[in-house]
Amino acid sequence: MKIAILSRNTKLYSTRRLVEAAKLRGHEAVVLDTLKCYIEVTTMRPGVKYKGERIIDVDAVIPRIGASITMYGMAVLRQFEMMGVFPLNESVAIGRSRDKLRSSQLLSRKGVGLPITGFAHDVSNTEDLIDMVGGAPLVVKLLEGTQGKGVVLAETQKAAESVIDAFRGLKADFLVQEFIKEAGGADIRCFVVDDKVVAAMKRQAKDGEFRSNLHRGGVATVVKITPEERSTAVRAARIMGLNVAGVDLLRSNHGAVVMEVNSSPGLEGIEQATGKDVASLIIEFIEKNAKPHHTRTRGKG
Ligand code: ADP
Numbered sequence: 001m002k003i004a005i006l007s008r009n010t011k012l013y014s015t016r017r018l019v020e021a022a023k024l025r026g027h028e029a030v031v032l033d034t035l036k037c038y039i040e041v042t043t044m045r046p047g048v049k050y051k052g053e054r055i056i057d058v059d060a061v062i063p064r065i066g067a068s069i070t071m072y073g074m075a076v077l078r079q080f081e082m083m084g085v086f087p088l089n090e091s092v093a094i095g096r097s098r099d100k101l102r103s104s105q106l107l108s109r110k111g112v113g114l115p116i117t118g119f120a121h122d123v124s125n126t127e128d129l130i131d132m133v134g135g136a137p138l139v140v141k142l143l144e145g146t147q148g149k150g151v152v153l154a155e156t157q158k159a160a161e162s163v164i165d166a167f168r169g170l171k172a173d174f175l176v177q178e179f180i181k182e183a184g185g186a187d188i189r190c191f192v193v194d195d196k197v198v199a200a201m202k203r204q205a206k207d208g209e210f211r212s213n214l215h216r217g218g219v220a221t222v223v224k225i226t227p228e229e230r231s232t233a234v235r236a237a238r239i240m241g242l243n244v245a246g247v248d249l250l251r252s253n254h255g256a257v258v259m260e261v262n263s264s265p266g267l268e269g270i271e272q273a274t275g276k277d278v279a280s281l282i283i284e285f286i287e288k289n290a291k292p293h294h295t296r297t298r299g300k301g
Contacts (some may be wrong), residue, residue, distance in 0.1 A: 001290060005031045008033055008034055017279040021282070036050060039076065060286045062282070063263075085292075086289065088243060092241065097242065100141065107261075113257040115180055136159065182252060186205065186251070187249060188225060189201050189248055190229065192234055193278070194289075197225065197230050198281050233247040237261060242261065243289070248261075
């Protein structure tokens with residue numbers, strides 16, 4: 001098979017591992033810089049071009065689209081879908097996962113455990129918004145933040161009001177969330193491939209920090225998850241429509257709650273913490289499923 005990997009940088013761990021795993025399994029792997037791909041919209045003959053050439057004969061595409069280029073990256077991926085190329089994750093599913101509110105709305109409809117979350121535009125609702133999530137301490141987060149940026153813990157009512165005011169002043173979209181204190185600064189990353197949790201790790205925030213992101217100094221260790229956590233992670237990925245996902249859970253007093261479903265989960269942390277060859281499992285999934293026009297949404301929202 002010929003597998004294209006959309007990635008801005010060939011040197012990134014995840015990109016390197018996917019190329020390596022594809023080659024080891026006898027495939028051709030090409031890395032395309034997402035921002036250097038361009039789109040040819042022509043009736044009946046949609047194409048993607050790269051360095052002056054039309055891309056042809058690609059069987060599958062692995063999108064590794066960073067949050068900062070979501071819009072462009074999804075347009076490129078959608079174009080591959082229009083051409084009938086099998087995407088590891090579909091553009092529509094990635095779009096859902098990139099918006100924390102939209103994801104929570106989809107998950108809540110299906111009864112997945114979530115931290116109580118509020119979203120409001122008008123200032124007159126601030127007080128009730130704070131009450132709704134159980135008062136301070138609470139978490140305020142930017143809708144499209146990543147790696148813990150834009151996630152703020154407001155310890156008191158006053159602090160919560162100030163942070164909300166500040167985000168409003170910046171015209172940023174944010175949500176307000178119940179603080180899961182009992183998680184103790186730890187979360188569980190479940191790596192889901194094809195409706196199975198293939199690896200799981202616990203990330204513990206460093207002292208004095210509640211955000212467990214590895215980019216913020218969190219430390220990862222292998223963890224045994226419960227059957228309930230396993231099924232929550234699998235359901236969350238399925239509801240979002242993601243074949244491959246990093247589902248982040250918090251262990252709350254009322255069971256596992258989903259905090260985020262990541263559509264381009266990194267391989268470095270999880271492979272190193274668990275010793276599992278996740279890259280090969282992803283390639284195996286592609287081998288089993290990559291047929292032309294084999295998508296659920298065909299790029300339609
Ligand atoms: P990002 O997408 O920027 O990583 P997250 O929503 O995943 O943002 O939050 C970053 C980290 O902050 C999480 O991994 C978790 O450790 C912590 N966190 C986020 N929301 C809560 C919450 N409601 N209660 C407790 N901890 C939280």
